[in-house]
Amino acid sequence: MKAVMFEKFQEAPRLVTAKDPAPQPDGVVLKVAATGVCRSDWHGWMGHDDDIDLPHVPGHELAGIVEAVGKDVTNWKVGDKVTVPFICGCGSCSECHAGQQQVCLHQEQPGFTHWGSFAEYVGIHQADLNLVALPDSMDFATAASLGCRFATSFRAVIDQGRVSAGQWIAIHGCGGVGLSAVMIAAAAGANVIGVDLDPAKLSLARELGAVAAIDGREADVPGAIRDITRGGAHVSLDALGHPVTMTNSILCLRPRGKHVQVGLMLGEHAAPAIPMPRIVGQEIQLLGSHGMQAHRYGAMLDMVSSGKLNPARLVGDRIALADAPQALMDMDKFQSVGATVITRF
Structure with a gap:
């Protein structure tokens, strides 16, 4: 797959060819249709996050299509249109049992604890807990902004x-x-x-x-x-x-x-x-305030469907994956009005 990778903190990321991910037994692989460029990604590239191991593929605001499903996944199938919170719960700790996956004690975060969505494909663990179904009417660029911002x-x-x-x-x-x-x-x-x-x-x-x-x-x-x-x-x-x-x-x-x-x-x-x-x-x-649990997305999406919220108004520049390295490095210098979203891979 094509991916944007950096091998050292604060050095220019580059577009590379990397191995396609395979789904974990409880996870899925998503074909990324859109992914946002966020200031949190910039912090990761700067070396401000201790969870990142090099070399690394950033990206945590994403939406896409289920491409492959692990053998233990029951709620999702190939072809489903989904997004995912940037904090993915483990499903086993006390916070997850209390429904507070946003502060999971063993959380995983695409683009931080493992390779993220500045790529054609990304792996997500505990899919039955963490994936969120998207309305057919919502475009992928808009959906990508939901998972973080x-x-x-x-x-x-x-x-x-x-x-x-x-x-x-x-x-x-x-x-x-x-x-x-x-x-x-x-x-x-x-x-x-x-x-x-x-x-x-x-x-x-x-x-x-x-x-x-x-x-x-x-x-x-x-x-x-x-x-x-x-x-x-x-x-x-x-x-x-x-x-x-x-x-x-x-x-x-x-x-x-x-x-x-x-x-x-x-x-x-x-x-x-x-x-x-x-x-x-x-x-x-x-x-x-640190993200939001997958099970709370329903209330937000209902307000979107009713017209009370219109996140599409907040989508700014739509760029290609090849443009992501410069967009990432510029995050602390200039931010356009609206979210910059990678939509071409």
């Missing part, structure tokens, strides 16, 4: 933030995750404020339902949010993953508000200073 945002807003109608929610960073969160929070009836440095992204945030947009270069972003909300946001998300956006997210909250950390903070930002006096004095809740 959109599903992660859905869980962050709905399950972790527990946003409700009429609440104020601030979204710091209007990239793929942030814009997804804007759309989802607006669909839930919240009053959404988008924060970003890019006017085009702020404009799209308004189109997706944000009632206000703030330039992140303002001298006092938390103060601006507290003014708009007359006291502070009920919920705030750091959708980027940076000490500045994290701090702004915490400081913009009203007493007993919820900060949800969605953006990864790795490398030099792995241990940021946290404004603890505000957290203690105003009883601020700090919550992490």
